[in-house]
Amino acid sequence: MTVLIVVSEKDRAGLNIASCLARDYGFGKSTEYSDPRILQKDDILLARTMEETIHLESVSWFPDTTSVIFASRHTSEKGDPCLTVHCPGNVLNEAPYGGRPRSLALVEPNRMRAALLSLSEGREELGLSYLVSLEATHHGPTELPVPCMFVEIGSSERQWEDPIAGKAVARAIWIAATSPAKGTLAVGFGGGHYSWKHTEAVMKGEFALGHILSKYFFDSYDQAIVELAFRRTVGDCSHAIIDKKGVRGPERTILVEFLKRSGREVVMI
Numbered sequence: 001m002t003v004l005i006v007v008s009e010k011d012r013a014g015l016n017i018a019s020c021l022a023r024d025y026g027f028g029k030s031t032e033y034s035d036p037r038i039l040q041k042d043d044i045l046l047a048r049t050m051e052e053t054i055h056l057e058s059v060s061w062f063p064d065t066t067s068v069i070f071a072s073r074h075t076s077e078k079g080d081p082c083l084t085v086h087c088p089g090n091v092l093n094e095a096p097y098g099g100r101p102r103s104l105a106l107v108e109p110n111r112m113r114a115a116l117l118s119l120s121e122g123r124e125e126l127g128l129s130y131l132v133s134l135e136a137t138h139h140g141p142t143e144l145p146v147p148c149m150f151v152e153i154g155s156s157e158r159q160w161e162d163p164i165a166g167k168a169v170a171r172a173i174w175i176a177a178t179s180p181a182k183g184t185l186a187v188g189f190g191g192g193h194y195s196w197k198h199t200e201a202v203m204k205g206e207f208a209l210g211h212i213l214s215k216y217f218f219d220s221y222d223q224a225i226v227e228l229a230f231r232r233t234v235g236d237c238s239h240a241i242i243d244k245k246g247v248r249g250p251e252r253t254i255l256v257e258f259l260k261r262s263g264r265e266v267v268m269i
Contacts, residue, residue, distance in 0.1 A: 002064040003177040005046045005071060008053050013073035013153040013160035020163070020170035021046055021071075044177050053150075054088070054098035054140045067108060067147050069115075069173050074135075074154025082154040083119045083128075083169060084194075085112050086135035087210055089142055089232075091217045091225050098140025102225060104232045106147040109208035110180035115151050115172040116202050117181055122168035130165060134188075134195040134202065136214035137229075147234050151176070183208030186239035186267070187229045189255060190215050190246030197243040197269045207241060215243075218251040223258055230264070244268045 005021065007014030021027060022039055030040035037048040045062065053070045074084050089104035099105075112134070119132045141148065151173050153165045186207045188198040191214055201207045211229040230237050240259045242252065259266050 001043060001066045002062065003044050003067045003069065004059060004062050004065045005044065005069050005173055005177065006053055006056060007048050007071045009048050009050050010052060011073050012157065014053070014071045016161055016163065016166035017071035017153070017169045017173065018046060018048065020166040021174065024167065024170055025174050052098070057099075057141045057143045059144065059146070065146055067111065067177075068144060069111070069176060070148065070150045071169065071173055072150050072152045073160050074152035076155040079156040080131060080154070081129060081159045081165075082131040082133060083123065083165065084133055084135050084152045084154060085115045085119065085149065086212075087112065087137055087149050088139055089137040089211060090140070091137060091213055092220055095140065097138070099142030102222070103142040104137065104211055104225070104228050105142050105144060106232050106234060107149060107210035108147040108180065108234045109185050109210040109237070110182055110235070111147070111176040112149050112210060113183045113202055113208035114179060114181035115149070115176040116199065118172035118175045119168060120203055122171055126164050126168055128164060128168060130159070132199070134199045134209060134212060136191070136193050136195055136212045138193070149176070181208065184239055185210065185233060185235050185237035186241045187233060187237060188212035188241045188243070190243035192246070197246065198241060201241055201269055207239070209241065210237070215246050218247060221251060221254070226255070226258065227262070238264050239267060240264050241267050241269060
């Protein structure tokens with residue numbers, strides 16, 4: 001059983017986080033791999049790759065991998081400082097940023113919950129003026145045979161290289177890798193790209209969110225993708241958390257009827 005943490009050599013935020021992980025958690029030369037780009041601490045591997053993480057669709061050279069955590073940058077036009085957690089996937093019939101169209105990655109919500117809670121704690125303890133949020137499901141990779149997730153620093157070069165933000169994200173990744181936080185597994189629906197209501201449901205409640213299908217998904221609503229979001233969640237996932245103001249009324253009605261017919265428990269927030 002191996003958790004693999006992956007950073008891209010092309011990603012300054014990822015390299016910042018990797019440096020903090022190696023320093024703070026005692027990663028050293030791997031006992032299993034001779035490549036100097038691969039470090040190890042117990043059964044956790046930390047690997048650098050020349051490929052952008054959104055295009056990494058195979059980890060076959062690490063045959064014992066059971067979960068992948070990507071340490072990465074987050075980019076936005078506003079450039080607001082933020083620390084984010086999300087799982088990859090493409091909910092529409094297009095894939096401009098890696099992965100396959102209409103395909104969702106496997107996800108472990110308990111690891112995502114652990115990372116989000118740690119980021120929130122780290123922000124307070126380290127005095128970071130950063131937003132902390134889950135994001136809706138987006139970009140690749142989508143076809144890895146094991147669960148994966150992203151933990152990111154955003155949203156501009158200044159934040160990507162911030163050593164304090166790097167320390168906070170490194171700790172969140174370490175905790176997600178070693179101590180998943182149990183919660184009621186759920187798929188999220190509605191809201192914008194930043195999933196504020198779902199973030200609150202995790203930080204103030206019992207839920208562990210995996211895939212979140214934002215309000216933009218409902219422009220091309222597809223019940224097959226809704227079903228896929230549950231199937232690609234590792235564990236017994238039967239709850240749907242709906243941002244009731246983040247989904248238009250007629251679309252919300254169609255979604256709720258489908259979820260109830262499918263035997264899912266619906267929670268409005």
